[in-house]
Amino acid sequence: xxxxxxxxxxxxxxxxxxxxxxxxxxxxxxxxxxxxxxxxxxxxxxxxxxxxxxxxxxxxxxxxxxxxxxxxxxxxxxxxxxxxxxxxxxxxxxxxxxxxxxxxxxxxxxxxxxxxxxxxxxxxxxxxxxxxxxxxxxxxxxxxxxxxxxxxxxxxxxxxxxxxxxxxxxxxxxxxxxxxxxxxxxxxxxxxxxxxxxxxxxxxxxxxxxxxx
Numbered sequence: 001x002x003x004x005x006x007x008x009x010x011x012x013x014x015x016x017x018x019x020x021x022x023x024x025x026x027x028x029x030x031x032x033x034x035x036x037x038x039x040x041x042x043x044x045x046x047x048x049x050x051x052x053x054x055x056x057x058x059x060x061x062x063x064x065x066x067x068x069x070x071x072x073x074x075x076x077x078x079x080x081x082x083x084x085x086x087x088x089x090x091x092x093x094x095x096x097x098x099x100x101x102x103x104x105x106x107x108x109x110x111x112x113x114x115x116x117x118x119x120x121x122x123x124x125x126x127x128x129x130x131x132x133x134x135x136x137x138x139x140x141x142x143x144x145x146x147x148x149x150x151x152x153x154x155x156x157x158x159x160x161x162x163x164x165x166x167x168x169x170x171x172x173x174x175x176x177x178x179x180x181x182x183x184x185x186x187x188x189x190x191x192x193x194x195x196x197x198x199x200x201x202x203x204x205x206x207x208x209x210x211x212x213x
Contacts, residue, residue, distance in 0.1 A: 034155050036060065037187035039179070045172060045195040050099065050164040052091055058110065058156040060186040065156045067111055080158060081106055083182055087162035090179060096171035103163040109156045169196070174212040177204060 034057055041054040058065035061084075062076040084090065084106045093099040166172055172195070180186060189204040195213070202211055 034157070037185060039186050039189040041189055041191045043175070043191055043193040043195075045169065047196065048166050048169045049102075050093065050166060050169075050172060052087075052162045052164075053159070054161075054189075055157050055159045056183070056186065058108070058158060061158050061183055063185060067156075077108070077110060084158065084160045087160070087164075090160075090177060090182075091162060092176040092178075093164060093166065094172050094174040096168060097173075098167035099164040099172065101162060102165045103161075105161040106158070108158040110158075174210065176210045178209070179204075180206045180209055 036057050036059045039054060039056040039060060041052060044051045061080045062073075064073065064076075066073075068074045068077060085104055087101045087104045177189070179189060187205060191202045191204065191211075193200050193202055193213075198213060200213070204211065
């Protein structure tokens with residue numbers, strides 16, 4: 001039962017830490033903080049288990065944020081999913097900790113790649129707006145809904161959740177990433193970290209893709 005509950009437990013722990021010791025630094029995780037070139041992530045350790053949750057603007061990963069328009073756009077998204085799923089290469093935990101990737105979940109707000117829940121919500125919103133536009137105040141609401149949809153469509157993101165299990169968790173004291181070589185549109189990865197004995201905020205960039213603590 002514990003493995004299934006772990007992501008929620010870790011997320012709550014990170015949120016608690018944010019609300020107390022990391023309130024100012026953690027502001028980058030707000031819903032509106034969508035900045036090209038800036039990826040946000042959280043890292044949390046609970047004994048032998050390590051969770052890394054990451055969200056990146058579509059621009060950083062595939063070079064665009066509109067809904068895919070052609071075969072090249074679709075291929076770019078497919079290729080990104082393949083790279084993101086390879087969590088043991090994207091994030092290399094300390095070798096001495098002997099960690100392996102136990103679970104990975106990749107999602108995005110690009111409609112064609114959404115899990116059915118996200119895609120379902122998008123469709124429901126669209127149907128509701130159409131009904132509202134035709135039945136009430138068509139001109140004003142139609143313009144408003146179009147603007148909202150346009151803004152949302154230009155701010156698509158991709159998210160990755162990785163769960164690692166470490167045989168020697170006390171040796172988990174470093175992390176490397178090859179993100180910047182694969183996704184050159186990214187300037188920084190801001191990580192909010194919560195390990196067994198430390199809580200802090202770290203910023204990775206091209207010159208600093210390896211951290212130790």
